[in-house]
Amino acid sequence: MAKHARCVPWEHAMSRRRWLGTTLGAAAGAYGLGGLWQPALAEQLQSRQRQVLFIWIDGGMSQLESWDPKPGTRFGGPFRAIPTSVPGIHVSELLPRSARLMDRLAIVRSLCTQDNSHSAGVARIQRGDPKNRGVTYPYFGSAVAKLLGAGQSGLPPYLWIKPGGGGFKYEDAGFLGAKYGALALGDGQPPENLLRHESLSADDDAARQALRRRANQRYAARRRPEVNDAHGYVFEMAAALMEQQELFTGQDDPRDVQRYGSHEFGRHMLKARKVLEAGVTFVKVNSYGWDTHGDNFNGHARLMPKFDQAFAAMIEDLEERGMLDHVLVIAMSEFGRTPRINGHVGRDHWPEAWSLAMAGCGLHKGLAVGQTNDEGTFVDTQPYDIGHMFHTWFKALGIDPQRTQYDNAGQPLPIAHDDCHAVAELLA
Amino acid sequence: MLLAVLTLPNVALWADQPLHPRIDALIAAAADGPLAAPADDSEFLRRLSLDLLGRIPSSQEVRDFLADTAPDKRRQAIDRLLASDESSRHLAQAFDVMLMERLGEHEEWSRYLAESFRQNKPWDQMVREMLFPDASSESLRGAGFFLSKRLENYGQNPVDMPGLVRDVGRLLLGIDVQCAQCHDHLFVDDYKQADYQGLFAYLGHTFVRTDVQFPAVGENLVEKKVEFSSVFEQQPMATGPRLPGGRELEIPVFSKDEAFEVPPDRKTRTPGVPRFRPLQLLAEELPRADNRLFVRNVVNRLWWLMLGRGLVHPLDLHHSDNPPSHPELLDLLADEFVAHQFDVRWLMRELALTEAYQRSSVLPEGADVPPADRFQVALEKPLSAEQILASLRVATGHEPPASPSTEKQADAEGVALRKTFQAALAAQPREPEVEIRPSVQAALFLSNNSLILKWLQPGEGTLISRLDKLKDPAQVADELYLSVLGRMPTDEERQETREYLASRPERRVEALGHLAWALLTSTEFCVNH
Incomplete structure (x- = not known):
């Protein structure tokens, strides 16, 4: 297909809708959120379910105060660099716990992306900056939900733990259609209407559900099967979700709370570990408030320890549980921050040279890919865009981005930017 | 045969x-x-x-x-x-969902629709009023919402002008030309880039008026054709306003002082009225008996x-x-x-x-x-959030909420109810509600939301109280099935009701609630069959 270089980015929503429209004729599994329980498309993945923890550091973590410190230089700021468990790799002193785990981590210091505004950057990064083909691409979470499916957990494949409101967030799914959206646990709380009403006992609920099923059987006996199958199916899925409510409401072990931190991000990361343990395919955790245009250094001095604490606790727990083999952990922002320190002792948006951290799922351990120049202003080695990261992540998840395509109502679409490739150094 | x-x-x-x-x-x-x-x-x-x-x-x-x-x-x-008046209100509601696709609500738009259906206004007239809204008429200006809502920024995104062109084509002509924006449609031979661009030439110069509170659309000067080229062929082309299958309109040339009938007023922020107004022409050309697509x-x-x-x-x-x-x-x-x-x-x-x-x-x-597509057996149809809400109220022995067009006088509670049901059951904005699409979110809402359980409590004239007064279980079953499913129960269903009540003699009101809930969440209740 020829390039659509001049095709401006408004969605071909017809195709997306047709996708939704056709669900009625499909198997019962394809309904509403019910579709989230569809079996994985790639059968070879069934044997060992791979999962993703995607930590979204919203607003832009400073690479200079985290994974790529430049102490003692013009733009380096006040913090020192400290050695890590990998000789030769130093990180900011604001990451003491993560530094001790560096031999489990892989960091990339040579990210060079494009958008420097939040509104464009957040979407562009989380969509993997696909070339413009006139459709709205899914966020990474929806893409993984589509490509890996829900596994056997009985839970939706894409959970999003975030401060603020929760609910069913369809927007992330783009042309894949609403059913690949996120189920958001606002402030870590269970989704609305998940909990059985207090006036109703479990036995009574079971009794009324049995009555409902019998009513549906009588209705369906004499009618086309599709509508009743679909309608009954979402109630069964709702019941399955309700059975897991302990996961959303249960008490946290105080020792865990201490290790992850009793702050919001720590509590949300602990919740993330629990739902990963329960088998959710993709978990996104948001941390807000990183847009430090003013007072960058006090800001990072306040924010980084919370991140460091919860991130390190998570890596330790995943490893201890043997989950790091099949859980891909990614911690990143929409861009880094300017090396130049502005008049408000802040750093602004800087997509030219920044860093991210990863672990698990077969990625090489204990390495730092790429480097920036002495003052951290630009990338000295081969620059990597978000498209390279998407290729790398898909490969780590066992999905070949060269061979796998979306089928958007007949329009074949690559799952990752077709001018990019995986970062070979990161992959086993 | x-x-x-x-x-x-x-x-x-x-x-x-x-x-x-x-x-x-x-x-x-x-x-x-x-x-x-x-x-x-x-x-x-x-x-x-x-x-x-x-x-x-x-x-x-x-x-x-x-x-x-x-x-x-x-x-x-x-x-x-x-x-009945009730049918006018329902038609207004159904057309609102069809025409606005949950983009938003506006009191004047709701009133306009309700009044139009009350008068049984001809469809071509309604479309004329929507495409060239008369800002000087209090009863007609609400029609402008069809265009003005689509000319707003949405979220952090700028005005989705191709979306407006697309919706005018989809909703009023039955053709989706969006994928013919940058090239002739790749799968649909009939949809040409020139069709998209010709429709765009009618609409591309419009904007939301911010100088007034009601929904209103202004027009900028249009002095030349829309220029475009296919991303495949790069051949420069141009078109004036043209409907698919119609003739291209001339764009008149005016001298600078003649271009406006009423010049813009910077002080009052009132936009000017150009002499050449493609929207007015669209309102004349599109809703016509000889426009077969329309x-x-x-x-x-x-x-x-x-x-x-x-x-x-x-x-x-x-x-x-x-x-x-x-x-x-x-x-x-x-x-x-x-x-x-x-x-x-x-x-x-x-x-x-x-x-x-x-x-x-x-x-x-x-x-x-x-x-x-043979229509040999009646098809099951989806129920909108509003139909479910009104039906749940009627089934449980409560008044259905007032319609949006009359809510000024009444009923903040009704407004809140409608919003709650829309959030749980309606499609996302821009998703047409055409097919039956059950969702887990809706199932959780109907299963656990306290509103519905509250409506299944005893109270003056409620379903549960009416049922509770009936001593014969067969009568209970009759009233239950008539109230919820609109039909008499079968013998098997009477038997089931009798046995369920007999199994909970001490907790009759609760048992009646379970029986009613099971029918209210059944497929038979939740679709229009």
């Missing part, structure tokens, strides 16, 4: 017949297997009430209808319901509203590779609709009178499941 040959109609000879038998003759001629039996009175009344009033009938309405012995009671019911689109959408599937389906993909399931029928509906001055209620009445509409959704004994 012999029957089909004998009844093959000659539409021209039948011209003095009412429309509905001619529709049925065409459907029968194209049938591919047995037709379902006529719906019984309960099934018919429930369907009619949902389609024309937006709610299920109350148990008393069902009882009265079942007891009515008049041979033409169905015709009477159709006329009675169509004449006429076919609306009759196809009314057919879908009543019969559950478009003769052309999807509704917004009219083109030669997606022909109507019944080509003659679509032409007949279009011709007759024009001959009856675009009278929406007249066409709905004729459709409600057809055997096709009044067939059962129960499959004929022993036959294969027929294709949906």
Whole structure:
């Protein structure tokens, strides 16, 4: 297909809708959120379910105060660099716990992306900056939900733990259609209407559900099967979700709370570990408030320890549980921050040279890919865009981005930017 | 099959017949297997009430209808319901969902729709008022919301002008030309880039007026054609305003001081009124009897509203590779609709009178499941969030909430209820509500939300209190099934009710609540069958 270089980015929503429209004729599994329980498309993945923890550091973590410190230089700021468990790799002193785990981590210091505004950057990064083909691409979470499916957990494949409101967030799914959206646990709380009403006992609920099923059987006996199958199916899925409510409401072990931190991000990361343990395919955790245009250094001095604490606790727990083999952990922002320190002792948006951290799922351990120049202003080695990261992540998840395509109502679409490739150094 | 040959109609000879038998003759001629039996009175009344009033009938309405012995009671019911204020409010609601696709609400738009359907305003007139809203008329200016809402920024995104062009094409002409924005459509040969750009030339210069509180659209000067080229061929092209299949309009040249009829006023921020106003021309050119796309689109959408599937389906993909399931029928509906001055209620009445509409959704004994586009068996239709809300209220013995157009006077509670139900049950903005699409979110809402449990409590005139007073379990079952499902229970269902109540003698009110909840969340209640 020829390039659509001049095709401006408004969605071909017809195709997306047709996708939704056709669900009625499909198997019962394809309904509403019910579709989230569809079996994985790639059968070879069934044997060992791979999962993703995607930590979204919203607003832009400073690479200079985290994974790529430049102490003692013009733009380096006040913090020192400290050695890590990998000789030769130093990180900011604001990451003491993560530094001790560096031999489990892989960091990339040579990210060079494009958008420097939040509104464009957040979407562009989380969509993997696909070339413009006139459709709205899914966020990474929806893409993984589509490509890996829900596994056997009985839970939706894409959970999003975030401060603020929760609910069913369809927007992330783009042309894949609403059913690949996120189920958001606002402030870590269970989704609305998940909990059985207090006036109703479990036995009574079971009794009324049995009555409902019998009513549906009588209705369906004499009618086309599709509508009743679909309608009954979402109630069964709702019941399955309700059975897991302990996961959303249960008490946290105080020792865990201490290790992850009793702050919001720590509590949300602990919740993330629990739902990963329960088998959710993709978990996104948001941390807000990183847009430090003013007072960058006090800001990072306040924010980084919370991140460091919860991130390190998570890596330790995943490893201890043997989950790091099949859980891909990614911690990143929409861009880094300017090396130049502005008049408000802040750093602004800087997509030219920044860093991210990863672990698990077969990625090489204990390495730092790429480097920036002495003052951290630009990338000295081969620059990597978000498209390279998407290729790398898909490969780590066992999905070949060269061979796998979306089928958007007949329009074949690559799952990752077709001018990019995986970062070979990161992959086993 | 012999029957089909004998009844093959000659539409021209039948011209003095009412429309509905001619529709049925065409459907029968194209049938591919047995037709379902006529719906019984309960099934018919429930369907009619949902389609024309937006709610299920109350148990008393069902009882009265079942007891009515008049041979033409169905015709009477159709006329009675169509004449009611409730039907005007429901049609306004249904058209709001169809035309705005949950983009947003505006009081003046709701009032405009309600008043238009109360007057049974011809469809072509409504479309003229929507495309060239008269800002000077308090009763008509709300129509501007159709355009003005689509000219707002949404979220952090700028105005989605291609989305507006697309929606005018989809909703008023039945063609989705969005994918022909940058090149001729890749899958649909009929949709040319020039069609998109010609429609864009009517709309691309418009903006939301911010100098007034009501929905209003302004027009900038249009002095030259829209220039475009295909991303594949890079050949420069240009077009003035042109409807698909229509003629291109000249763009007049004015000297600088003559370009405005009323020049803009910077002080009051009042936009100018250009002498050349493509919106006015669009309002003249688009909703016309000789614009076949316009006429076919609306009759196809009314057919879908009543019969559950478009003769052309999807509704917004009219083109030669997606022909109507019944080509003659679509032409007949279009011709007759024009001959009856675009009278929406007249066409709905004729459709409600057809055997096709009044067939059962129960499959004929022993036959294969027929294709949906043959209309041999009634199709199950989705219920909107508003229909579910109103029906739940009626079923549980509560007043349905007031409609948006009257809420000024009343009922903050009704507004809140509607918003709650829309959030849980309606589609996302820009997603058409055409198919049945159950969701886990909706199932959780109906299962656990405290509102519905509250409506299943005893109280003055509520369902549970009415049932609680009845001592004979058979009577309980009758009233329960009439109230919730609009029909009498079967013997098996009476038996089930009796046994369930007998198993919980100490907790009768709760047991009644369980029985009612099970029916309220059943497929039979949640779809229009």
